Amino acid sequence: TANVDYKESQKFASHMQDTEAVSEFAMEKSIKQQREYLPVFAVRQKMLNVIRDNNVVVIVGETGSGKTTQLTQYLLEEGYGRNGMIGCTQPRRVAAMSVAKRVADEMGVELGQECGYAIRFEDCTSDKTAIKYMTDGILLRECLGDPDLDQYAAIIMDEAHERSLNTDVLFGLLRDVVARRTDLKLIVTSATMDAEKFANFFGGHTPTFEIPGRTFPVEIYHARTPVDDYVDAAVKQAVRIHLGGLDGDILIFMPGQEDIEVTCELIKQQLSQLEESPPLAVLPIYSQLPSDLQAKIFQRAPGGMRKCVVATNIAETSLTLDGILFVVDPGYCKLKVFNPKIGMDALQIFPISQASANQRSGRAGRTGPGQCYRLYTERQFKDEMLIATVPEIQRTNLSNVVLLLKSLHVDDLLKFHFMDPPPQDNMLNSMYQLWTLGALDNTGRLTELGRKMVEFPLDPTLSKMLIMAEQMKCSSEVLTIVSMLSVPSIFFRPKGREEDSDARKEKFQVPESDHLTYLNVYVQWQKHKYSTKWCTDNFVHAKAMRKVREVRSQLKDIMDSLKTEEISSGTDWDIVRKCICSAYFHNAGRLKGIGEYVNVRTGIPCFLHPTSALFGMGYTPDYVVYHELIMTAKEYMQSVTAVDAAWLAELGPMFYSVKESIKTHREKLQDSIRTTASMEAEMREAQKEILE
Ligand code: ADP
């Protein structure tokens, strides 16, 4: 049914005969030649002069012009590295790692030496490191210990057009840092033209430098009628392009990992059913993909066969792929958005913006004239897509940011210099959440507990759990649980061996808790001397477990620095459940039917996921708490633990009390609105006092 039919294009034939640029790229070039071929190389000296004469410079250039890989090296070659490191921030982990590897190769050094990277829980740098790529979250945390960022001689805030939450907060902080440190070079790069906004933010005299682009025309085809199933439509389109006889690689955008996997599978399947189809290398890319597989998208496919890369938003501007001449764009992406209904952030699929759509089509015209197939109509593009994506700061929970800024003594958050301030409701909501966790006091100031929580690179709930664990004498167990929660998946379920793997998994399950199940897996692995073979035998990801161990040791270091002791509760795992309850009491569910709960505060239904340890065990606790809700077909609770009602009353008194259980959800909701309102008023009073 998803047969997409496109508007015809007259220019089509003439463009596709122009294969000169394509063949030029088909030749192997030395790394030096590749570097000198990039558009930024032509303006190297001119750009460096502007940087020499100004402390803050905004640099604009098309994706692929060489901003991310070359700027750092140019600064190093110019001698800026003498007084400190050259740092470059990225909104995405994958980009930070992949670009650092590329630059290390270009420099002919080992990754982690002169050129390295840092992402959460993974520091691949050394004393020798002169160029450091990192996520914006890492640099933000570095501000805590080093508010002037003295280790850096230059900072490049890359991909500023993405407007990630952390980049936006860094903008506000760095604005003050450059005012204090006249020796620091700050470079803001953007792939789009709204650079003026960045320049204005840093003051009227901030220059914008434009790297002249080298782009080829891209023919854009819109679907004639709206598409029902974008995966199906994308697969068909890719197969049609592949069989169409024109050269060039294909790039398909998909919102997330699941869709990517299905798309890759279906393309391979459809081609295998054909009698004679030319070979096609189908390559996925998303953030949780192991890095050796990620690297494949940059490599030439065996025998020079055509590549078809199926990617998340990461390929929109963060990673540049050469040789793409066809783009298939379903028009969706996944965004983290605060969902007031469930009172927390949820990853949801949204239509992309017009700006994103144009970036995506641009990917087809980097190495030659290309084509972009949009799986949406021209009318949908014009009427249903926003001009630009809403910055993350205006749509997500800000608890982490609030905590961080408070500890940097930004007391009045409503006065912080944001480029686009977050909605006040959002800010107050996040402050309310921190207040219920005990991180802020009634006047909105950081408490002792809050101060400790900031030290952990974790969400506030998880850091609260770790800190409570010391008092409850189970910090060793909770340390493991928190570490297990920070890796994506522990169990694997290979095709054809589903029953085997399910049976193994069942052996680990602790019927009252997914969290304790994770703990159990780790304890067993530890007993088997962290063996890889044990992992394989038990269908547990060895690599993920090694990562857990590493994360655990890093969190342990932070605990040591806070003089928090690692204490084991021994065989008493009930206290561990109580500690879990102390952090998640706002996510509590009361039993309603088999596998079905309702959120105690909001009355929203939430369900046990079939993969949960509590599912189908014949044991249905009256109350549970959960790590998060995932919204798919139903609202599923992810990582669930059975708790006592009395614990909820004891640990979350602002939400629950014994007599209150007779109140209706509506009354409770009104209560919580009232509490927020009174807290808001209190905070306003407090702020007035501070000002007076
Ligand atoms: P920009 O930041 O302006 O979008 P980049 O510096 O990322 O541009 O890319 C410049 C060139 O480096 C591109 O031609 C790209 O293909 C190449 N490149 C970047 N990363 C890698 C990598 N990991 N492997 C191979 N080539 C890469």
Ligand code: MG
């Ligand atoms: Mg870049």
